[in-house]
Amino acid sequence: MLEIQNISKTFNAGTVNEKQALKGLNLTLEDGDFVTVIGGNGAGKSTLLNAIAGVWLVDEGKIIIDGKDVTKLPEYKRAKFLGRVFQDPMNGTAATMGIEENLALALRRGHKRTLKQGIAGSERKLYRDILANLNLGLENRLTSKVGLLSGGQRQALTLLMATLEKPKLLLLDEHTAALDPKTAAKVLETTERVVNQDHLTTLMITHNMRDAINIGNRLIMMSDGQIIYDVSGEAKRKLKVEDLLKKFAEASGEEFANDRMMLAK
Amino acid sequence: MNFIGDLGSLFNALPGAAAQGLVWGIMAIGVYITYRILDVADLTVDGSFCTGGAVCIMIMLNNQNVWIAMFCGMLAGMAAGFFTGILHTFMGIPAILSGILTQLGLYSVNLKIMGKANQAINANKFDLLISLRFIKNVPLYKNTIFIVAVITVVLIGILYWFFGTELGCSLRATGCNGKMARAQGINTDLNRVLGLMISNGLVAFSGALLVQYQGFSDVNMGRGAIVIGLAAVIIGEAVFGRIFHNFGMRLLGVSLGSIIYYLVLQIVIWRKFDPDLLKLLSAVVVAVFLAVPTWKSRYSARVLRFLVRIGVKGGMN
């Protein structure tokens, strides 16, 4: 489903702020893989997702989604293959537009936007149904502006928008990190439900090691722009948080004491 | 002083002010599209307003139909918006600077179009759609206020339809949240260019109406247009914001805001306010209104209430 060959990305090349965020990274995802991604701050996790999404072009390497080479495609063209949810709940929705308008925008991802009406009347039933599944009471607020929703509601809505038009690959960048624990759990539960239901190939960045172990069929750990640990299947199921901490200390050659991950343990 | 007669002169001037407000209101709707929907402050308008007028007047002076002349004026404005859009997206220049560059370039273009700094057109010799002479003592279908009002309503209708389409919705999403828009497969660069073209097309169309109304075009006629447009948008929102929620009604509010602006202007002139200071006054009023959202968030409601109370007390002492 996804094939990443030897990609590199350097920010601010040739300045004092030069930073090589991806260093010849390789990754192949099978159809239906649900991969959790962990790693310290600045390890390059978000950069990896941004590279796949085409926020900017990579310096080297190749990105192939579902057999199609997208390395040179601009972000808006790649969107056809991708569903994305960001860390900041503000980023995934249009605040000044209504809930149904946001969903209608998402339903047309990958299709040409014409002079037909922005929302066909028949779509509303679909929206009401999928919103009802969220159990957030949004199904009766179709025309409410998204700006009025809470962070958790917005994140849940963004998740729906990312999967409404079934993506080849779902990219989740710490999409529960900005939420309170209860809401985060709910959004995560919804995530698992949607992913399992549609058999979506998924990359999910998280700082919560428990979640990283419990969710999905594969786990990768990143450090310094590379994947340093890749475990799946039975081996992943047997994994313990302590193992991951040890692994991390080994790879980075430093203690893990004051990283955010520790708190999330 | 003959106060009654004086008041009479004000009332005589009001229909003309209203007509002018309507004409400029179309420009203000163009400003609304960039400023409120696309979320860019586009300074192209100061140039494209005149471009629309200049193209229209020159084509009319060549004995072409007034509608063709206005249409060409509008196309010229769209071309101006296109250039700003290319500077902004393809060349990566900040929106404000892109608008300023186009505006500066248009000054020369406008001079070349007109051949000199201004051109006059005589309502007796040419078949104008509107004119300041067609305000009183003409049948309704020739009445300038009526005609511009109808045009405004039709334009609002078209814009209302367009911003409800798939393409129009994607344009609104572009202005609201570019990151989200791209994630949903929307070509935000293309939409920015498109929005600037629509906006400047309206602005130029408004300019094409104004040269007919006043009977001449002038290379400086668009100077400060952006401020007038913003003033109209702000007045419209301040006065009608609470009752007009529907998008079409909001555009109508902008047009009404422009009319209010010109009526107030007329009163200010009537009170013998130094006209040289008018632009300064407009700039100050717009600046204060633009600052209100920042002030509101920076100082809590309580502080504002406190200030108001002090102000009230001070006033009573």
Ligand SMILES: Nc1ncnc2c1ncn2[C@@H]1O[C@H](COP(=O)(O)OP(=O)(O)OP(=O)(O)O)[C@@H](O)[C@H]1O
């Ligand atoms: N657009 C950018 N411009 C410059 N530097 C960047 C940019 N994006 C990322 N970086 C740098 O690349 C490195 C990797 O950043 P990235 O955001 O991928 O880390 P991360 O693994 O997601 O960390 P976190 O857990 O803090 O989110 C960091 O040093 C960061 O400063």
Ligand SMILES: [Mg+2]
């Ligand atoms: Mg990150």
